[in-house]
Amino acid sequence: MSPALTTDKAGPAEVADDAPAAVRIDHVHKSFGRPGAAQPVLDDITLSVRPGEFVCLLGASGCGKSTLLNLVAGLDRPTAGTIEVPGGRPALMFQEHALFPWLTAGRNVELALRLRGVPRAARRPEAERLLELVRLGGAYGKRVHELSGGMRQRVALARALAQDSRLLLMDEPFAALDAITRDVLHHELTRIWSETRLSVLFVTHNVREAVRLAERVVLLSSRPGRVAREWAVDIPQPRRIEDAAVADLSVEITEELRKEIRRHGQH
């Protein structure tokens, strides 16, 4: 009955086509701690995101999803395996807005442009365009503390877009927002993604959010993180979080997530 196509593959999906992926994660392992007493956090993760694809990484706490994102962002190195990001340094958005409070909203965006090497004269119009894109045209001169939580995340999105990366990494960027604001931001993100055709790797623990946003949902098991299962979400955009189709697939994925969590109570 569900309009979603489910790939019932238990293992990681093989990269079938030869088209260059936006990110190619190949047999990546990550452990923390001293050699010998190291705690494995990620175990043999193989995952690719196609150019223009929106992938949600879903998992309970301790599945290492943020660790994986840090590896892709280049903030940390894998213990084994390789990560290729052909488009250069990916942009990263955090759960906290991470905007610099000593700069205005517009200047925050301009700093990303400047670090990317955009000439001075072109920065201001480009920053204004990006703020316009996140529907914050009038916020250029606003200080970070003058903005609401949702506006801050939109400025953070504009700043991430200013890096002009083909890959956008998002680490639970809407987790701290209230439900209505989050709903609005889901809509904005979907709109911007479909306008820019960016590749997005979006980490969340919220099943409905994942189904609302993604073309593909990848479920990670916990401790160590492994790719447990993945679903192609074939519900046409724009979706809404309360759509029956979104709800149906969410129920199915939540059931799998529960199974994964229960396994940890058994040993």
Place this chain on the structure above:
Amino acid sequence: MASTEAPAPRPPAESQDLAGLEAGLDALDSVQIKRTPFTQVLLHKVLPPVLAVLLVVAVWKVLVLAGVTDDYKLPDPSAVWDSLTELWVQGTLLDIIWTSVSRGLLGFLAALAIGTPLGLLVARVRFVRAALGPILSGLQSLPSVAWVPAAVIWLGITDSAMYAVILLGAVPSIANGLVSGIDHVPPLYLRAGRTMGATGARGAWHILLPAALPGYIAGLKQGWAFSWRSLMAAELIASSPDLGLGLGQFLENARTDSDMPGVLLGIILILFVGIAIDLIVFSPLERRVLRVRGLAAAGGR
């Protein structure tokens, strides 16, 4: 638009609907910053300290009238006022103040030029921190008067000795302020900076230093207080006719002349200059930096 999928594409009205919702959310959640009106500032910021000063002078006057002690120990407030006007009429008042203030500010600028790179090194280079960190913190608790005898033996009773004492007093404060400012930079800013390509010197310039600015300015404020204190101690102890007449020497001269109104005037002037520099330079700077970051309320209420 001609999709045959189960849920039909939504009409564009929905997008408008969401835009309206978004505008509502933005308006509801935004913080409105109001400037405090001038009369409010006058009433809540200026009036209380003025009243406090008037109260002190009144108590002083009452003590004099009650005759609690001899006149040469506690002169009438008007006698102090007379010394002040006398200095003014002689035309030496501003010279005396300027001699000390110019020494103090010049010494402070030198301390700034030394303390800032030193603080950066201590904060960023682990070996330097292990080697110098404890010494810098220790120096902060050493009263800089203790350096005066050594400075006088090394450099004689000269301007150089004054500057040496100022530096030894102010450099540790400024360096430590920068170190604690850098230590308190949220790691998230550094991670965000790195994902944007701000590493190395660019990271220090665009992220680390601006983020550390509040702590640095607190260090500057303290550095100024230490500069001024050290200078006054040095001027008091190492006074010589060869040096220009500063506030410290003025105070010491008044003591040798048993001129109690002059002594009180000297103390009041030293206090006044210390407060004035803080109010004119450092407090506005600190307030501005904190207000921009939303760390301080716009007005004092």
